[in-house]
Amino acid sequence: MKKHIHYFDYLRIIAAISVVYMHIAAIPLRSTLNTNWHIINLFTSFAFTAVPLFFMMSGYLVLSDERTLDIKLLFKKRLPHLIVPLIAYTVIAIFWKLCRADDFSLSSFYTALISSLSQPAWVHFWYMYTLIALYCISPIICAALSKLDKNGHIFIICIIALISLRSALQAILPDSLDALLNLDIINKLTFFGGHLGTFILGYYLGRLERKIPMPLLILCACITLAAITFGTYHLTRQTGGYNQAFQNQSAGFEILLASCIFLIFKQSCDYECRILKYVPVIPLSLAIYLMHNIVISVLEHYKYITEIVTFFDTALITAIIFAISYFIAKTLASLPLLCFPITGLTFRSACSSCNWIYTFKNIFSKNTTSQ
Numbered sequence: 607m608k609k610h611i612h613y614f615d616y617l618r619i620i621a622a623i624s625v626v627y628m629h630i631a632a633i634p635l636r637s638t639l640n641t642n643w644h645i646i647n648l649f650t651s652f653a654f655t656a657v658p659l660f661f662m663m664s665g666y667l668v669l670s671d672e673r674t675l676d677i678k679l680l681f682k683k684r685l686p687h688l689i690v691p692l693i694a695y696t697v698i699a700i701f702w703k704l705c706r707a708d709d710f711s712l713s714s715f716y717t718a719l720i721s722s723l724s725q726p727a728w729v730h731f732w733y734m735y736t737l738i739a740l741y742c743i744s745p746i747i748c749a750a751l752s753k754l755d756k757n758g759h760i761f762i763i764c765i766i767a768l769i770s771l772r773s774a775l776q777a778i779l780p781d782s783l784d785a786l787l788n789l790d791i792i793n794k795l796t797f798f799g800g801h802l803g804t805f806i807l808g809y810y811l812g813r814l815e816r817k818i819p820m821p822l823l824i825l826c827a828c829i830t831l832a833a834i835t836f837g838t839y840h841l842t843r844q845t846g847g848y849n850q851a852f853q854n855q856s857a858g859f860e861i862l863l864a865s866c867i868f869l870i871f872k873q874s875c876d877y878e879c880r881i882l883k884y885v886p887v888i889p890l891s892l893a894i895y896l897m898h899n900i901v902i903s904v905l906e907h908y909k910y911i912t913e914i915v916t917f918f919d920t921a922l923i924t925a926i927i928f929a930i931s932y933f934i935a936k937t938l939a940s941l942p943l944l945c946f947p948i949t950g951l952t953f954r955s956a957c958s959s960c961n962w963i964y965t966f967k968n969i970f971s972k973n974t975t976s977q
Contacts, residue, residue: 642916939953
């Protein structure tokens with residue numbers, strides 16, 4: 607069994623909260639430019655590292671594991687942990703959308719279900735479609751990486767860097783120069799929308815043994831965050847609408863920022879957090895990701911969320927949505943029949959890591975010890 611990677615716990619929490627935040631922040635960012643807009647934009651520019659961080663962590667865990675070459679393991683354990691929750695939340699999303707539109711019928715439900723085979727039932731489910739596809743080809747990538755020599759690895763890193771550099775230049779340079787950057791060969795190398803590169807990059811970052819000076823990493827992260835924040839403001843003001851060219855999650859500035867954050871935590875936070883034993887968010891992070899947009903939609907429909915204007919509004923609602931999603935996931939993980947479809951965890955695993963049974967056992971054992 608591989609050693610637990612403690613800094614991944616911190617990165618997962620940051621990424622999970624960031625995903626909720628950026629979906630809430632999308633509302634005020636499409637309104638008037640003011641002081642609150644600038645603050646929200648700053649935190650959103652940071653939050654867009656969430657998806658790259660998730661891909662990086664998955665890439666390292668999968669591609670550095672020799673068991674990845676075992677096709678039986680892929681189909682017996684890894685894919686079901688992703689596919690079953692995706693199916694469950696797709697059904698929930700379709701049911702809620704049809705009920706919200708007052709258009710529920712078996713025929714409309716069936717049509718929407720068939721459509722979900724080609725297009726996600728909810729926008730953020732795209733991540734699961736991409737991750738499942740990456741898992742499907744992970745044995746091939748893992749085998750290929752293990753056979754490469756030093757020059758081969760350098761070549762792969764250069765390709766990933768080239769794709770990100772092109773994206774960064776496209777955000778910076780005027781539209782008139784797009785033709786010079788829109789090289790067909792780079793387009794064809796941008797597999798899975800660029801996320802394959804991020805997936806493999808996580809493998810290299812996780813295996814990097816040389817320590818990069820912390821002041822340099824922090825400086826690079828701050829400069830990159832400033833570039834994303836200012837660039838987003840500049841393009842938004844220039845185009846008259848919220849422009850996310852600098853906040854591209856698949857390449858460019860966000861990948862550089864996510865890489866810096868990954869290495870900062872790797873080099874400074876690889877220790878256990880005791881709080882996570884009492885508030886076990888990590889095992890439920892997948893459920894929180896899949897659930898949060900549906901929770902937002904339900905609260906908006908029933909007018910519990912009305913107007914989001916300030917940064918305080920955005921942060922508060924983010925915290926509320928995250929907490930609600932966590933408690934729903936934790937509760938459903940306590941029910942044997944619903945645990946796996948909702949969380950991707952077996953009931954036994956949830957009982958030993960995150961559900962209410964786990965929490966009550968911890969409280970009971972703590973009280974027994976104190977007595």
